[in-house]
Amino acid sequence: MTEPHAHSTGVPPIGDFAKVDGNQIFVHTAGSGGPPVVFMAGASAVGLDYLLIVEQIAPFVTGVVYDRGGTGFSDPIPLPRTCAEIAAELHDLLHTQGIEGPYVLVPHSLGGYYAHRFAQLYPEEVAGLVWMDAAYRDWDQHFPHELQLAQTEKIGADPEQMLQLRPELRRWAEGMYAAFPEALQEALIDVHLSDHGIRVGAVERGTQVAPAAEVRGGPDLPDVPTIALTVVGSDAPQEKLVSAEESQTARDLNEGKIRMDAAMVSRLSHGEQRIVRDAGHSEIIFSRPELVVEAIADIVGRVRNS
Secondary structure (H helix, E strand, O other): OEOOOOOOOOOOOOOEEEEEOOEEEEEEEEOOOOOOEEEEOOOOOOHHHHHHHHHHHOOOOOEEEEOOOOOOOOOOOOEOOOHHHHHHHHHHHHHHOOOOOOEEEEEEOOHHHHHHHHHHHOHHHEEEEEEEOOOOOOHHHOOOHHHOHHHHOOOOOOHHHHHHOHHHHHHHHHHHOOOOOHHHHHHHHHHHHOHHHHHHHHHHHOOOHHHHHHHHOOOOOOOOOEEEEEEOOOOHHHHHHOOHHHHHHHHHHHHHHHHHHHHHHHOOOOEEEEEEOOOOOOOHHHHOHHHHHHHHHHHHHHHHHO
16 A cells, blocks of 8 residues: 655645545536536546546536546545545545535546446446546456556656656646636646656556456446547657557557447447547647547437437
């Protein structure tokens, strides 16, 4: 068990804090109307990273972003945690805030495990899914050995390497947050590039096998309207870290993701896959938010008409 050091970043200029199981959890909502759309951040991400999307869906539905306990602006607590703990925390947060389901869940990356576990524990409270390049429990069935979960836990820079790359990462972050409110940009850059943020990201990226196994112990995804956004472009920082010899591995990764998401949605009565080739796994929420907004609008419409 790893316990990240408490961070010293300031409080963001928007959003609020709610006490859940004794911890202060950051949450921000915008818009009105149901079904509420709840974003579940990926490893290294924070809830407000999805602000561009939330602002675009606010005219037609309620959007909710938050930081899991131990991440972002929420209280630092020991990591990693089980998917059940994280799902229960979100469930309690939503009800504490008076945000009643059923919900459209929008998991990104690692958030896929937590969304899946939420659906297992609270099946009547999930109305739809926008699977945003999210992790899925059947990962190992679709990838060669070197890209299976036990190996992907080791992929990517370690915390010390990321700390050394902080100036490059700051330049990347400044570009990504250029469209955000000025008062929010520095708070987000600080929370990401703090020692705490970098080490938490490393812990989360290095936690793949256990959450997949936990979710495999329960039912598959619920048969609700679902759009899987399969992202096969590259992030700028990733291009800096990946050598030319690893380009084939990147192609294998993308081909595996396409197969995995196609198999996932094929099991659903109203499942659809949309392949995104002009954005990276992390950058889609900054560079192509309209693709996510379109998918959310489609799922919200299908839920309302069902």
